[in-house]
Amino acid sequence: LTKDDVLVYTVATEETDGYLRYMDSAKEFGIKPNILGFGQEWKGGKEIRTKPGGGWKINLLKEALQKHKDESDKVVLFTDAYDVIFSNNLDEILKNFKATGAKVLFGAEPFCWPNPELAPMYPEVKDGKRFLNSGLYMGYVPELLKLLYRKSIGDDEDDQLYFTEAYLDETFRESIKMKLDHTSTLFQNLNGATSEIEIYVNESKDKKIPEKYVVKNYFTHTEPMVIHGNGFSKLTLNYLGNYVPNMWNSLEGCIKCKERTLNLANQPVKAMPLVYMAIFIEVNTPFLEEGLQKVYNLDYPKERMHLFIHNAAKYHTSLVKNFTEKYASEYLSFKQILAEDGTPEWTARDLSLDQSTAKNVDWYFSLDSIVHLDNPQTLRLLIEQNRSVVAPLLVRSGKAWSNFWGALTKDGFYARSKDYLEIVYNKKRGLWNVPFITNAYLVRASIIKRYDRSILTYNKPDTDPDMAFCRTFRELNIFLYVSNRVDFGHLINADNFDVTLAEPEMYQIFDNEMDWEARYIHEDYQNNFAPGRVDKQPCPDVYWFPIVSLRFCNSLISMMESYGKWSAGTSYDERLEGGYEAVPTRDIHMNQVGWEPHWLKFLQKYVRPLQEKVFLGYNHDPPRTSGGNFVVRYRPDDQPFLKPHHDSSTYTINIALNQVGVDYEGGGCRFIRYNCSVVDTVPGWVIMHPGQLTHWHEGLYVTKGARYIMISFVDP
Numbered sequence: 001l002t003k004d005d006v007l008v009y010t011v012a013t014e015e016t017d018g019y020l021r022y023m024d025s026a027k028e029f030g031i032k033p034n035i036l037g038f039g040q041e042w043k044g045g046k047e048i049r050t051k052p053g054g055g056w057k058i059n060l061l062k063e064a065l066q067k068h069k070d071e072s073d074k075v076v077l078f079t080d081a082y083d084v085i086f087s088n089n090l091d092e093i094l095k096n097f098k099a100t101g102a103k104v105l106f107g108a109e110p111f112c113w114p115n116p117e118l119a120p121m122y123p124e125v126k127d128g129k130r131f132l133n134s135g136l137y138m139g140y141v142p143e144l145l146k147l148l149y150r151k152s153i154g155d156d157e158d159d160q161l162y163f164t165e166a167y168l169d170e171t172f173r174e175s176i177k178m179k180l181d182h183t184s185t186l187f188q189n190l191n192g193a194t195s196e197i198e199i200y201v202n203e204s205k206d207k208k209i210p211e212k213y214v215v216k217n218y219f220t221h222t223e224p225m226v227i228h229g230n231g232f233s234k235l236t237l238n239y240l241g242n243y244v245p246n247m248w249n250s251l252e253g254c255i256k257c258k259e260r261t262l263n264l265a266n267q268p269v270k271a272m273p274l275v276y277m278a279i280f281i282e283v284n285t286p287f288l289e290e291g292l293q294k295v296y297n298l299d300y301p302k303e304r305m306h307l308f309i310h311n312a313a314k315y316h317t318s319l320v321k322n323f324t325e326k327y328a329s330e331y332l333s334f335k336q337i338l339a340e341d342g343t344p345e346w347t348a349r350d351l352s353l354d355q356s357t358a359k360n361v362d363w364y365f366s367l368d369s370i371v372h373l374d375n376p377q378t379l380r381l382l383i384e385q386n387r388s389v390v391a392p393l394l395v396r397s398g399k400a401w402s403n404f405w406g407a408l409t410k411d412g413f414y415a416r417s418k419d420y421l422e423i424v425y426n427k428k429r430g431l432w433n434v435p436f437i438t439n440a441y442l443v444r445a446s447i448i449k450r451y452d453r454s455i456l457t458y459n460k461p462d463t464d465p466d467m468a469f470c471r472t473f474r475e476l477n478i479f480l481y482v483s484n485r486v487d488f489g490h491l492i493n494a495d496n497f498d499v500t501l502a503e504p505e506m507y508q509i510f511d512n513e514m515d516w517e518a519r520y521i522h523e524d525y526q527n528n529f530a531p532g533r534v535d536k537q538p539c540p541d542v543y544w545f546p547i548v549s550l551r552f553c554n555s556l557i558s559m560m561e562s563y564g565k566w567s568a569g570t571s572y573d574e575r576l577e578g579g580y581e582a583v584p585t586r587d588i589h590m591n592q593v594g595w596e597p598h599w600l601k602f603l604q605k606y607v608r609p610l611q612e613k614v615f616l617g618y619n620h621d622p623p624r625t626s627g628g629n630f631v632v633r634y635r636p637d638d639q640p641f642l643k644p645h646h647d648s649s650t651y652t653i654n655i656a657l658n659q660v661g662v663d664y665e666g667g668g669c670r671f672i673r674y675n676c677s678v679v680d681t682v683p684g685w686v687i688m689h690p691g692q693l694t695h696w697h698e699g700l701y702v703t704k705g706a707r708y709i710m711i712s713f714v715d716p
């Protein structure tokens, strides 16, 4: 007997994700399965198999075997399709089959199903699983035909019960040498055995040859060759199927993800797929302005995109209004639900699904407000990936928090898969079949069209909308992929966003460091460290750097003015530790607006490196201050100047916050020993100078308007 004597059969009515995976695995080993029932209505009971069924599979096989009924030396391998993968070739499968001595061999499992009362009638087994599973079996044609024709079975009767009864008939069992593969030498049913299974990595010694991934049963010490993810273990099969057979390796990345893709590169605009893009602003979200701008910046023709926005956050009303007034007309259509409508999230989401169907689009693209698509190619790439559902991997910067779950607990909550962190940190890049995705995803619109809101809905009792949605996809056996083939973007952390503050994003330096930096740090800041850069030195040992953005300057002024309690400018100052300031300014301290910790972080991250660059050998990390962090306001009618003084600092930073000649006239800082003044200050640029001894200084007279500066006395 050779592999050519093995006839492989399966039943599949349509090309589901599971079917494609099954076929991919078959192709990997040159296996050519005969597909029974393809294109027909499923007759084996409920589509979502919670009830018994599957007699149809037996009847289809009987019919198919008619033409082989006299080929007594042929062997039939029957497997389910949607929840099965091959993990070895037919030669090996045949070898292991023969080694069992069976004429008909079934896979085994630890559950007696669908009739648990039959359990005591099963022969006891010392090792392995005791009960029959009908998802995987193999047998010689004559013996198998005897089994299939032992009785008749209705299409919607249960196939597993049928085979179980035959097996429990001892005389019959012996007569056809029917056995169960108790220890999974060949067939691995995962249900009830997931903890025994792990992927084993076969490293190759030659670094140019990729490693191989093998499914191992660590309980029975076998390498099973056909894997069946029945019941809840479907998710385990999805996990194994990310690697086996030959789906991914560290040299080539994901291998099958390059197949069945689309290429939009040379598509004329008119032929581009239609997209329904739905944006959900369900929470107050820092940096939403930038987030929306990145959506607008997506490299995809807007005349092929419908835009839908649900804004549930009143705080964002004017931002959304600005965005839509500016851009909405560029899209094919625009629909919005305002915060004032009070529409619940799930209703809005369901409505957007219906709308996408009404618009007859090709793809449905859902985005939450915390999503930042930094890669403008995201939508294009996701469409080109051409899967039922695919999410771009998005991670909170520097954190392990992402928009997918690698595994699930039995009750449907988060569990960490073995490869979760490797995926999140892009140690492994690819296209991953996972149980839960959220925040941003693309769905093939034909799926939404096919299942109405009684099945495909965000509204399930006691379930979060996204969990309800993903659960439905899992039940429908539609794969949820997350892709990190390239970088797509990141997630905003909206957990501690206090919109009662003036300029709330200014307080986000800890929660959303990257976004904070993008908005508030000067665009030339990094150039301060460019090799060969000559630092500006307007006066001896006074250095001058671009450090914060204009937006920062305006925001800081606005924070202070909306707080409004400027100090009296007298020497006694209850805000200070010693209570006394020799040369007082009219100012507001950072701690008065709750911004001291944020400012200290800023000093450490952005100021200290500049200081270490120009004042060599002085390395104090973190920089300290004793409350000497404040914004000064000079006004002719108020405090117009500051008399000569030393600062209680090792070095002082002095950031101009507004524009001389525009916002005010006069002003500047004069270093008396050198008779040198910095008057042409630039908003967002910092002046850094030693605090004492050599750098006795004064604040020059402001003749008009208001001059704002930010001062820090570092290391007093």
Ligand SMILES: O=C(O)CCC(=O)C(=O)O
Pocket: 585, 632, 642, 647, 654, 668, 669, 697, 698, 699, 700, 709, 711
């Ligand atoms: O007005 C200036 O630029 C100098 C301010 C100053 O020296 C201070 O606040 O200690």
Ligand SMILES: [Fe+2]
Pocket: 645, 646, 647, 652, 697
């Ligand atoms: Fe000073």
